[in-house]
Amino acid sequence: MSWFHKEKQPLEAPKAKRVQTEGLWIKCENCKQPLWKKDLEANLFCCPKCNRHFRMTARDRLQMLFDEGVYTEHDQGIRSSDPLHFKDTKAYRDRLKKAQRETGLDDALLTGEGLLEGRRVIICAMEFQFISGSMGAAVGEKITRAIDRCIAGKLPLVIISCSAGARMMEGAVSLMQMAKVSAALARLEEARVPYISVLTDPTTGGVSASFAMLGDLNIAEPGALIGFAGPRVIEQTLRQKLPDGFQRSEFLLEHGMLDAIVPRKEQKGYVSRVLGLLAAPGASGEDPAS
Amino acid sequence: MANQPQESNEARALEQQIAELQQAAESDEVSRAEMERLQAQLQSLRRKPSSKHNGAWDRVLLARHPSRPYTLDYIDLLFTDFTELHGDRRFGDDPAIVGGPARFEGKPVLVVGHQKGRDTKQKLARNFGMAKPEGYRKALRLMQLAAKFGLPIVTLVDTPAAYPGIGAEERGQAEAIAYNLKEIPKLRVPLLVIIHGEGGSGGALGIAVGDHVVMMANAVYSVIPPESCSSILWRDWDHKEEAASILKLTAEDLHGLGIVDEVAPEPPGGSHTDPKAAAELLRPVVRAGLSRLASLPAEQLVKRRHERLRRLATFIS
Ligand SMILES: [Zn+2]
Numbered sequence: 001m002s003w004f005h006k007e008k009q010p011l012e013a014p015k016a017k018r019v020q021t022e023g024l025w026i027k028c029e030n031c032k033q034p035l036w037k038k039d040l041e042a043n044l045f046c047c048p049k050c051n052r053h054f055r056m057t058a059r060d061r062l063q064m065l066f067d068e069g070v071y072t073e074h075d076q077g078i079r080s081s082d083p084l085h086f087k088d089t090k091a092y093r094d095r096l097k098k099a100q101r102e103t104g105l106d107d108a109l110l111t112g113e114g115l116l117e118g119r120r121v122i123i124c125a126m127e128f129q130f131i132s133g134s135m136g137a138a139v140g141e142k143i144t145r146a147i148d149r150c151i152a153g154k155l156p157l158v159i160i161s162c163s164a165g166a167r168m169m170e171g172a173v174s175l176m177q178m179a180k181v182s183a184a185l186a187r188l189e190e191a192r193v194p195y196i197s198v199l200t201d202p203t204t205g206g207v208s209a210s211f212a213m214l215g216d217l218n219i220a221e222p223g224a225l226i227g228f229a230g231p232r233v234i235e236q237t238l239r240q241k242l243p244d245g246f247q248r249s250e251f252l253l254e255h256g257m258l259d260a261i262v263p264r265k266e267q268k269g270y271v272s273r274v275l276g277l278l279a280a281p282g283a284s285g286e287d288p289a290s
Numbered sequence: 291m292a293n294q295p296q297e298s299n300e301a302r303a304l305e306q307q308i309a310e311l312q313q314a315a316e317s318d319e320v321s322r323a324e325m326e327r328l329q330a331q332l333q334s335l336r337r338k339p340s341s342k343h344n345g346a347w348d349r350v351l352l353a354r355h356p357s358r359p360y361t362l363d364y365i366d367l368l369f370t371d372f373t374e375l376h377g378d379r380r381f382g383d384d385p386a387i388v389g390g391p392a393r394f395e396g397k398p399v400l401v402v403g404h405q406k407g408r409d410t411k412q413k414l415a416r417n418f419g420m421a422k423p424e425g426y427r428k429a430l431r432l433m434q435l436a437a438k439f440g441l442p443i444v445t446l447v448d449t450p451a452a453y454p455g456i457g458a459e460e461r462g463q464a465e466a467i468a469y470n471l472k473e474i475p476k477l478r479v480p481l482l483v484i485i486h487g488e489g490g491s492g493g494a495l496g497i498a499v500g501d502h503v504v505m506m507a508n509a510v511y512s513v514i515p516p517e518s519c520s521s522i523l524w525r526d527w528d529h530k531e532e533a534a535s536i537l538k539l540t541a542e543d544l545h546g547l548g549i550v551d552e553v554a555p556e557p558p559g560g561s562h563t564d565p566k567a568a569a570e571l572l573r574p575v576v577r578a579g580l581s582r583l584a585s586l587p588a589e590q591l592v593k594r595r596h597e598r599l600r601r602l603a604t605f606i607s
């Protein structure tokens with residue numbers, strides 16, 4: 001049950017984990033074992049004792065998937081314009097600046113183009129530390145541009161989701177990104193370019209209800225929280241405790257929403273194999289009916 | 291407010307753009323629409339300093355008013371021969387979504403929308419207008435039926451949210467909405483969307499992709515309910531008025547942001563004061579919307595729709 005309590009994510013990424021990692025040791029939240037930080041990193045941020053998948057940064061994701069960690073970044077510099085002039089206890093502008101400073105990114109998504117086991121692909125990775133990986137106009141635009149590039153270059157697309165959903169501070173503008181990106185995916189589908197959606201912990205709200213669930217393949221990391229409504233919202237609405245494992249990857253697989261659960265260590269090989277099957281030379285873009 | 295000077299700069303820039311468009315707007319429809327959008331933006335910008343919370347919360351209350359006409363009321367008042375069709379052919383029939391073929395001023399259309407309940411029994415039966423995956427799948431099935439037979443689609447939006455429940459999650463609430471967002475843009479028939487009550491986040495958007503999106507004057511459209519926004523930002527519900535204001539969820543706000551194409555008038559005091567009059571005010575909007583979209587060939591309609599969605603972007607590059 002413990003993981004449901006962890007859903008009380010503040011707006012900024014929690015510091016606790018990072019503070020712990022400043023030392024050489026970190027305690028696994030799942031098996032409570034002390035881990036040497038270097039061991040965790042060397043193990044792709046999975047607990048060497050219990051295989052719990054820790055959150056990864058967008059940069060580490062691209063590093064992990066591209067051959068030799070080499071890629072060209074696209075659409076750098078696309079940032080939020082704060083379309084609502086949103087200000088609560090703090091100005092959204094300041095939240096953005098803080099997130100930009102802390103992550104070194106312009107917004108919550110990074111796009112890279114490069115080789116994955118020798119095949120040219122475009123990968124978008126979401127950054128949870130940037131305002132809970134939420135999708136506003138910058139994220140929506142970057143994904144749409146990535147899709148346009150994939151259509152133009154017949155390049156397979158991989159999106160690694162890690163997000164609490166639409167970005168509240170951009171109001172209905174962020175809502176519209178769901179429609180914009182999904183319509184762009186309809187065009188990608190028409191171009192018969194493969195799209196693999198990788199859902200990681202957590203993928204909820206407006207991100208799960210748009211591009212994350214629209215892959216030709218939807219694959220997830222083990223134990224990831226995936227759903228439309230967050231568990232807290234459901235608990236409050238129903239006034240009851242949720243069953244163990246509810247909205248976890250294994251639950252979604254059982255209910256037919258995922259093609260597979262793929263542990264992080266197997267991810268690159270899995271994606272490569274699937275793309276080899278779906279996008280083999282001559283196999284894509286041919287319409288048997290025409 | 292600290293950013294006052296910046297806002298007046300913005301107002302001046304808007305005024306100038308409006309002035310520049312004025313001449314072109316006399317002969318050109320696109321320019322006129324753009325000019326109206328900028329005027330709405332300017333209006334919403336100017337109202338800010340005078341009334342602190344913009345009256346946005348009042349709109350939320352009007353949009354949720356228990357006597358406000360619901361989707362079936364508009365269907366009854368504006369359409370004939372409505373033939374309700376049930377079920378998603380997958381799992382079940384969701385009473386929070388209603389739809390079927392009907393006639394508007396004699397011409398066949400397909401009408402679909404969220405339905406709230408009036409009395410307690412109905413409210414429960416309709417799940418307060420909160421649809422489940424089977425509701426979104428039913429809506430898409432009906433829309434695809436319309437596309438098959440060339441019927442334009444009129445979508446009536448009024449929901450607090452997609453239902454956050456265990457069964458809904460098990461059956462893929464996220465997938466159902468996502469799939470609609472991918473499939474609806476493909477339909478080769480006109481999509482006229484009318485947000486007449488609550489436009490509750492993804493629960494609304496799941497059926498609300500359109501070629502022409504109309505919002506009634508007192509309707510609201512938001513990424514999150516003001517109460518939830520308040521509880522996230524202030525950790526209580528006491529700031530819901532302020533949350534409503536900063537979320538920019540009124541018809542004018544959304545028109546100004548270019549998300550909504552047209553604001554439809556309501557009777558003085560709101561649609562609940564006179565549902566019949568509200569429907570009659572909506573009639574010419576539906577008529578004009580359908581006839582304008584009907585004049586476009588399907589190819590162009592779909593292309594224009596994708597371009598419209600592509601433009602929903604405000605960012606710095
Ligand atoms: Zn562990």
